[in-house]
Amino acid sequence: MRILVVEDNDLVADAIVRGMTMVGFAVDRAATAEAAGAALAAEHFDLAVLDIGLPGADGLSLLRRIRGSGSTLPVMILTARDTLAVKVEALDLGADDFLMKPFEQAELAARCRALIRRSNLSANGQLSLGRMRIDVTGRQLQIDNAPVDLTGREWLVLECLALHAGRVVSKERLQQAIANWDQVLTPNAVEVYVSRVRTKLGDAAVIRTVRGLGYRLDEPRA
Amino acid sequence: MSLAPDSATSIRRRLLIFLLPSLAVLMLAGVYTNYRAAMLFVQAAYDRRLADSALALATHIRITDREIHVDAAPQAQPAAGTEHADLPAPFYYSILGPGGRLLAGNPQLPTTQPGSANPTYADVRLATRELRLATYRLPTAGGTVIINVAEASDWRARPGHFILASTWLMDFIQVDVTLLLVWVAVHFGLKPLTAVRRQIEARSARELRPLEVAAVPSEVRPLVDALNLLFEMLSEAARSQRQFVADTAHQLRTPITGLLGHLELLMREPAAVPLQSRLAALHDELTRLAHSANQLLALARADPSANLTDKFESIELKSLVERVIEQHFDRSVEGGIDMGAEAQATRVNGSPRLLEDLLGNLVDNALNYTPKGGRVTVRSGFQDGRPYLEVEDDGPGIPEAERVRVRQRFYRLPGSPGRGCGLGLAIVEEISQLHRGVLTIEAGANARGTRIRVQFPPAGAPAANQPARHRETATSISS
Ligand SMILES: Nc1ncnc2c1ncn2[C@@H]1O[C@H](COP(=O)(O)OP(=O)(O)OP(=O)(O)O)[C@@H](O)[C@H]1O
Ligand SMILES: [Mg+2]
Numbered sequence: 001m002r003i004l005v006v007e008d009n010d011l012v013a014d015a016i017v018r019g020m021t022m023v024g025f026a027v028d029r030a031a032t033a034e035a036a037g038a039a040l041a042a043e044h045f046d047l048a049v050l051d052i053g054l055p056g057a058d059g060l061s062l063l064r065r066i067r068g069s070g071s072t073l074p075v076m077i078l079t080a081r082d083t084l085a086v087k088v089e090a091l092d093l094g095a096d097d098f099l100m101k102p103f104e105q106a107e108l109a110a111r112c113r114a115l116i117r118r119s120n121l122s123a124n125g126q127l128s129l130g131r132m133r134i135d136v137t138g139r140q141l142q143i144d145n146a147p148v149d150l151t152g153r154e155w156l157v158l159e160c161l162a163l164h165a166g167r168v169v170s171k172e173r174l175q176q177a178i179a180n181w182d183q184v185l186t187p188n189a190v191e192v193y194v195s196r197v198r199t200k201l202g203d204a205a206v207i208r209t210v211r212g213l214g215y216r217l218d219e220p221r222a
Numbered sequence: 223m224s225l226a227p228d229s230a231t232s233i234r235r236r237l238l239i240f241l242l243p244s245l246a247v248l249m250l251a252g253v254y255t256n257y258r259a260a261m262l263f264v265q266a267a268y269d270r271r272l273a274d275s276a277l278a279l280a281t282h283i284r285i286t287d288r289e290i291h292v293d294a295a296p297q298a299q300p301a302a303g304t305e306h307a308d309l310p311a312p313f314y315y316s317i318l319g320p321g322g323r324l325l326a327g328n329p330q331l332p333t334t335q336p337g338s339a340n341p342t343y344a345d346v347r348l349a350t351r352e353l354r355l356a357t358y359r360l361p362t363a364g365g366t367v368i369i370n371v372a373e374a375s376d377w378r379a380r381p382g383h384f385i386l387a388s389t390w391l392m393d394f395i396q397v398d399v400t401l402l403l404v405w406v407a408v409h410f411g412l413k414p415l416t417a418v419r420r421q422i423e424a425r426s427a428r429e430l431r432p433l434e435v436a437a438v439p440s441e442v443r444p445l446v447d448a449l450n451l452l453f454e455m456l457s458e459a460a461r462s463q464r465q466f467v468a469d470t471a472h473q474l475r476t477p478i479t480g481l482l483g484h485l486e487l488l489m490r491e492p493a494a495v496p497l498q499s500r501l502a503a504l505h506d507e508l509t510r511l512a513h514s515a516n517q518l519l520a521l522a523r524a525d526p527s528a529n530l531t532d533k534f535e536s537i538e539l540k541s542l543v544e545r546v547i548e549q550h551f552d553r554s555v556e557g558g559i560d561m562g563a564e565a566q567a568t569r570v571n572g573s574p575r576l577l578e579d580l581l582g583n584l585v586d587n588a589l590n591y592t593p594k595g596g597r598v599t600v601r602s603g604f605q606d607g608r609p610y611l612e613v614e615d616d617g618p619g620i621p622e623a624e625r626v627r628v629r630q631r632f633y634r635l636p637g638s639p640g641r642g643c644g645l646g647l648a649i650v651e652e653i654s655q656l657h658r659g660v661l662t663i664e665a666g667a668n669a670r671g672t673r674i675r676v677q678f679p680p681a682g683a684p685a686a687n688q689p690a691r692h693r694e695t696a697t698s699i700s701s
Contacts, residue, residue: 009477009479009480011480011481012477012480014480014483015479015482015483015484015486015487016483018483018487019483019487022487022490053472053476080471080472080475080476080479081468082471082519082523082575100475101475101476101478101479102475102478102479102483102512103479104482104486105483167548168544168551208551208555210548210551210561210562211560211561212562212563212564212565212599213544213547213562
């Protein structure tokens with residue numbers, strides 16, 4: 001997977017380039033919005049990591065240009081400034097995620113992977129999560145290339161959690177996802193289905209319970 | 223209307239203090255001149271009647287052969303047609319022939335010196351009585367006959383008293399009505415000021431746009447212009463402080479990001495294995511530095527003057543709780559703490575960013591100070607009509623004697639673990655005050671752990687409920 005890092009600070013850029021390379025990305029770096037624009041026009045990238053505070057044209061104007069050209073390239077925004085307005089503007093302009101400096105290398109890598117996963121999903125209906133391969137359109141789950149059988153409701157639970165992997169999915173949302181117009185669900189039906197999915201996934205993924213809120217599906221830590 | 227009339231600076235009071243003595247003097251002068259003018263007419267009318275009596279007496283005088291006779295001596299009565307027939311005035315007369323010979327009447331009645339006018343009038347005294355005397359000189363063939371007519375003066379005083387009383391009454395009513403009109407006029411005159419006051423009251427501390435000047439009367443305009451100038455200066459100061467915070471954040475965070483990134487990479491190098499503990503200590507210290515920078519910036523952000531132009535908006539506390547839990551969930555997993563929510567949907571008027579700082583710091587504390595296996599619950603809810611945010615843990619708790627002190631900047635309980643710098647609860651308190659909230663620190667359920675709650679003002683309270691800080695600022699400006 002090829003990513004473009006647009007960051008003017010050499011120390012930060014170098015750390016990101018090295019760190020992302022180490023975990024398997026192919027990384028290019030641009031120091032200005034202009035250079036980044038040229039690179040994006042010339043070659044294909046799976047994701048751009050964009051610092052807002054660039055000299056000259058800033059990250060937001062570059063983002064505006066990217067979206068203006070009709071590109072759906074996943075964009076991860078980095079910022080050192082903590083004004084809410086900037087965050088809102090970035091998301092409005094079509095940024096896919098937002099990370100505040102300083103961050104941990106692992107966090108950046110995980111978020112970038114999630115973004116690429118999501119963009120692949122919309123491109124070909126495939127979702128890769130650690131050892132799991134989920135074919136959303138074909139409703140197929142493979143763990144280590146072996147198919148796993150899921151009932152209709154179990155599949156809906158897994159799909160909902162996997163699409164938001166790493167994020168908390170509320171119980172109400174899951175309940176809505178599995179609710180059927182002809183059947184009344186008992187309040188703990190969600191728990192029942194989640195625990196069944198948990199068993200079927202084994203150690204390929206962790207489904208954590210967030211008491212009072214819902215569930216979060218995580219890849220097992222390497 | 224609450225322009226307290228007892229305050230020394232009340233415009234009404236000043237107007238009244240200024241108007242009352244002048245109006246009183248004017249009233250006295252008015253009563254005096256009215257009385258005098260009325261009495262002049264009364265006097266003239268009575269004098270004319272007296273003169274009529276003298277003329278009536280003159281008809282009794284007959285001249286034969288240069289002899290002067292007085293026909294039938296008239297009764298000592300006033301002229302016919304007296305209205306006060308029921309109150310006969312004591313009446314005196316005398317008719318003197320040439321040389322002062324008494325022809326008829328009272329011999330003791332004095333006479334006046336001839337003057338230019340005929341008849342002439344004078345105030346005289348007969349025995350102990352004050353009299354008004356009219357003297358008519360009637361030239362006849364037998365010489366000048368002098369007719370003196372007099373009536374008691376005190377009798378004339380009666381209409382005088384009446385006039386005096388009625389002038390007093392009228393003038394008194396006039397003064398009262400004038401004062402009442404002044405009172406009412408001040409009320410209406412001050413209405414535009416009240417409108418300006420409402421405009422100001424309806425603002426939150428973060429609203430610094432200029433006041434509307436269109437409806438402001440020209441007398442008040444300079445005041446409003448001065449206020450607008452002040453607002454502009456304040457917004458400018460707020461803008462530059464925000465800029466400063468943003469710049470500082472950038473200056474601090476970017477290099478820390480670079481340093482941390484490289485340190486993490488170094489720690490993964492095989493060659494760094496013997497240096498692991500030193501690198502880890504470095505990493506810890508750098509994380510602490512980043513945390514301190516974040517806390518300092520959060521404190522600057524919470525400063526009432528920093529975010530002055532940020533609009534308060536209606537915020538759903540339940541989703542705030544979910545967001546903050548999501549942000550801290552990894553740490554609870556790492557720390558082996560069961561973190562959960564008991565979130566009721568309720569709304570608060572506030573700044574999303576600041577409330578996130580507030581709840582984030584409470585959760586951060588709970589996760590920091592609660593040992594492994596502990597339980598942390600984040601709540602949002604509604605009690606006595608007031609929304610609240612609450613974080614409860616079953617950790618070591620904060621001793622009762624320390625519950626005020628822990629809110630101070632840079633204060634940490636002795637022996638507190640972790641990378642804290644003692645700013646968290648100060649930030650929480652600052653933001654709570656900015657939202658007119660009340661911060662309480664207590665023990666948790668079964669007297670274990672800590673329960674910290676921020677209770678906000680009742681939902682749907684008028685927009686005029688500015689943060690408490692604003693009130694202070696407002697008074698310090700006006701004083
Ligand atoms: N939930 C809690 N349980 C036990 N002690 C607490 C708790 N919250 C705060 N304290 C005590 O109060 C002190 C002050 O807390 P505060 O959040 O202001 O600072 P800090 O956590 O030390 O540093 P910072 O929040 O700036 O990282 C802490 O040092 C700790 O001793
Ligand atoms: Mg703290």
